[in-house]
Amino acid sequence: MALIVHKYGGTSMGSTERIKNVARRVAKWHDAGHQIIVVPSAMSGETNRLIGLAKEVMGQPDPRELDMIAATGEQVSVGLLSMALLAIGKKAISYAGWQVPIKTDSAFNKARIQSIDDVKVRRDLDAGKIVIIAGFQGVDVDGNIATLGRGGSDTSAVAVAVAMQASECLIFTDVDGVYTTDPRVVPEARRLKTVTFEEMLELASLGSKVLQIRSVEFAGNYRMPTRVLSSLTDPMIPLEIEANSGTLISFEEDTHMEQAVISGIAFSRDEAKITVLGVPDKPGIAYQILGPIADANIEVDMIIQNQSVEGKTDFTFTVLRNDHAKAMDVLNKSVKAHIGAASIVGDTKVSKVSVVGVGMRSHVGIASQMFRTLSEEGINIQMISTSEIKISVLIDEKYMELAVRALHKTFNLENA
Ligand code: ASP
Ligand code: MG
Numbered sequence: 001m002a003l004i005v006h007k008y009g010g011t012s013m014g015s016t017e018r019i020k021n022v023a024r025r026v027a028k029w030h031d032a033g034h035q036i037i038v039v040p041s042a043m044s045g046e047t048n049r050l051i052g053l054a055k056e057v058m059g060q061p062d063p064r065e066l067d068m069i070a071a072t073g074e075q076v077s078v079g080l081l082s083m084a085l086l087a088i089g090k091k092a093i094s095y096a097g098w099q100v101p102i103k104t105d106s107a108f109n110k111a112r113i114q115s116i117d118d119v120k121v122r123r124d125l126d127a128g129k130i131v132i133i134a135g136f137q138g139v140d141v142d143g144n145i146a147t148l149g150r151g152g153s154d155t156s157a158v159a160v161a162v163a164m165q166a167s168e169c170l171i172f173t174d175v176d177g178v179y180t181t182d183p184r185v186v187p188e189a190r191r192l193k194t195v196t197f198e199e200m201l202e203l204a205s206l207g208s209k210v211l212q213i214r215s216v217e218f219a220g221n222y223r224m225p226t227r228v229l230s231s232l233t234d235p236m237i238p239l240e241i242e243a244n245s246g247t248l249i250s251f252e253e254d255t256h257m258e259q260a261v262i263s264g265i266a267f268s269r270d271e272a273k274i275t276v277l278g279v280p281d282k283p284g285i286a287y288q289i290l291g292p293i294a295d296a297n298i299e300v301d302m303i304i305q306n307q308s309v310e311g312k313t314d315f316t317f318t319v320l321r322n323d324h325a326k327a328m329d330v331l332n333k334s335v336k337a338h339i340g341a342a343s344i345v346g347d348t349k350v351s352k353v354s355v356v357g358v359g360m361r362s363h364v365g366i367a368s369q370m371f372r373t374l375s376e377e378g379i380n381i382q383m384i385s386t387s388e389i390k391i392s393v394l395i396d397e398k399y400m401e402l403a404v405r406a407l408h409k410t411f412n413l414e415n416a
Helices: 017-033 048-055 063-070 072-087 119-126 153-163 197-205 214-221 239-243 285-295 321-339 358-362 364-376 399-410
Strands: 003-008 035-040 092-095 103-104 112-118 128-132 137-139 145-147 168-173 194-196 226-230 247-250 265-279 298-305 313-319 343-356 384-388 390-396
Touching: 003 017, 003 153, 017 035, 017 072, 017 128, 035 072, 035 119, 035 153, 048 063, 048 072, 063 072, 072 092, 072 128, 092 119, 092 358, 103 153, 112 153, 119 128, 137 364, 153 168, 153 214, 168 298, 194 364, 197 247, 197 265, 197 343, 197 384, 214 226, 265 285, 265 321, 265 399, 285 313, 285 321, 298 384, 313 321, 321 343, 364 390, 364 399, 390 399
Parallel strands: 003 035, 003 168, 035 128, 092 128, 103 137, 168 226, 194 247
Antiparallel strands: 103 112, 137 145, 226 247, 265 313, 265 343, 298 313, 343 390, 384 390
């Protein structure tokens, strides 16, 4: 017997029919002798609908009141799922975040979990109940409902698993695992049986949005084995098969198989590049350019500064495409006047492609293999950045899919 947390996303909870299927699947695990906690999301589309209502009434919704509204989606889900379990003869009980309680800070719309009380939940589990806890929400020190940010129920599920010392957190979703890249771009993309937390973080932050990034960080920090698997299979599929399906996110030292050098190709279409031309090459320049950008809450990703010519240099960095206009504005106001740049140019038609794999640590030549492939395809590299387990390039957006396909082939990902 093990204590296992199941998380079901919006699609899996998308209709009362689907909720009944979730109940059958959960009951199957409980019947096998496990203690089960379920953390569901709101029914698909519901959180968007609720936020839409809020915006109809107040253009920039008050953050506290917005959480009051947005958190109701999950409250409906937990009640329905609990009833679906009761209706098939299981013992079940649902809780909103504040009832557990899941305590958070007071950063409405992006709250962080601080602690989870396990007393009630343990008592219920010991009484043979399936416990259903609303994802995405908690309560702050003053009793206000706070939500964790979009996609936050993944983080709720992992946090509950950690707090309850569960043996595994199963994230049931509408995809059957984590792939070597997006199958819509590369039809030969393959499901990974295992991926390390570090690789998953890179893959997630680079655009493979299977899980909320914070949930992966949480699982990694607290060493919670987390599996991504399909909720669209027959709910009565044998448990032994289901328990080994999907993708297990685990630790490098636990992956016994010979790891492939590269695990996946990630990409992000929505990048923008900004170049500040002809700035004086002297101490403090990077700070003067990027300081106001940071103050405006704009995240900077890749950065390069060129060799200086006659004391002047060019400084280039990337931001998300959504932030491009704002960043240009900030620079035109603050930087140009103060540091005397010749001009500032922006390019919103760039994308980032990255190869990711812990195997890079022990293999040389991955970068040159990547650059050779891009050169054979005639793709110009505009910027490069690297970490221990990742190499990223910035390229013209019109070559992004070509680059991903070529790299997927080069690193033999379709049949690793
Ligand atoms: N219902 C919330 C959202 O749509 C949380 C989640 O689904 O994880 O963002
Ligand atoms: Mg989600």
